[in-house]
Amino acid sequence: MIQEYLRKQQVENNDYKPVFYDLKKAQDLQSFETLLKTRPHLRINDHIDSQLKELMKIRNPTKRLTAAEYEEKVQAHLAGVSPEKYGVWVYYPWSDHVVHLVNEAEFIELRTSRNQHKITAEEIAVLSKKKIGIVGLSVGQSIALTLVMERICGELRLADFDRLELTNMNRIRCGVHNIQLPKVVIAAREIAELDPFIKVSIYQDGMTEANMDDFFTNGGVLDIFVEECDGVDIKILSRIKAKALKIPVVMEMNDRGMIDIERFDLEPDRPLMHGLIPEVDIDTLKGLTDAEKLPIFSPMLALDKASSRMKFSLGEIGKTITTWPQLASSVVLGGALVADTCRRIALDQLKSSGRYYIDFEQLIV
Incomplete structure (x- = not known):
């Protein structure tokens, strides 16, 4: 009984490359919707709001922003793009995780912000x-x-x-x-x-x-x-x-x-x-x-x-x-x-x- 059950389980593969979806592109949007429908057990991490707030924070180091000011700056930054279509969605096939991230340039800006000035922006x-x-x-x-x-x-x-x-x-x-x-x-x-x-x-x-x-x-x-x-x-x-x-x-x-x-x-x-x-x-x-x-x-x-x-x-x-x-x-x-x-x-x-x-x-x- 156990052996029969184990044989039916998914065999580990060697996937190591994430898949990117830019929902502003029609083809990516369709592919992403198909992914969500066909893999209902996906684990979704959608915290784009926290990333955008952090981005506003590091770009305004001299001021402690209020909640209203954060919201105002984030909305201005989105420039009419809906939050779910902002940045990219990254799918990790080996763990069935999907993570919503800012775009590459902003990701690097955030990921390296606490390296400065031990490593300067030019050096980064x-x-x-x-x-x-x-x-x-x-x-x-x-x-x-x-x-x-x-x-x-x-x-x-x-x-x-x-x-x-x-x-x-x-x-x-x-x-x-x-x-x-x-x-x-x-x-x-x-x-x-x-x-x-x-x-x-x-x-x-x-x-x-x-x-x-x-x-x-x-x-x-x-x-x-x-x-x-x-x-x-x-x-x-x-x-x-x-x-x-x-x-x-x-x-x-x-x-x-x-x-x-x-x-x-x-x-x-x-x-x-x-x-x-x-x-x-x-x-x-x-x-x-x-x-x-x-x-x-x-x-x-x-x-x-x-x-x-x-x-x-x-x-x-x-x-x-x-x-x-x-x-x-x-x-x-x-x-x-x-x-x-x-x-x-x-x-x-x-x-x-x-x-x-x-x-x-x-x-x-």
């Missing part, structure tokens, strides 16, 4: 045009979400071949209903729910030699490449590609707050990973176990400078644990470090290459 406009690619969606998920919340880019490209396991959830923020969904789909969905106007492209096979050129250049060359993958071959090959295209590379180690920056845009002759990549045949690096990767990773990632607990853990791979550990606190710190670094690179406020440590055990004693 510059950042909205930046394209950032991220490979590896463990630390990479935290990085992507922080970039989106701070709105450091207008486009993200995400690559990871892995699906979520319960063991991943010690550091990947998501619900248990996402188990066995691709990590890139989980991240892309959360990005769409944070900011549906940011363009997201996903690569569910991860980064490969076959799709690498597309990842770096399709729709415009990346402005920044964030590398957080476990594959030694892709770590090296992606840097070769980034160097050829003069794209800066940022990596976070997830231990001792180590962040690594390679400014191939400013130093086109800079050696890959500061000259720490050993002389190896790329083909021999494919399919290595985590234990087999360690001798190659060690100089590249400065594992001799890792925390004492990380060093001990690395020696336990294949004995008491199956792979290297990662903590949620370190992953969240990595998101902050990389996002801050990407913002300063994108705004031409940071020009250096190198490795830097934000080690809490050293700083807070």
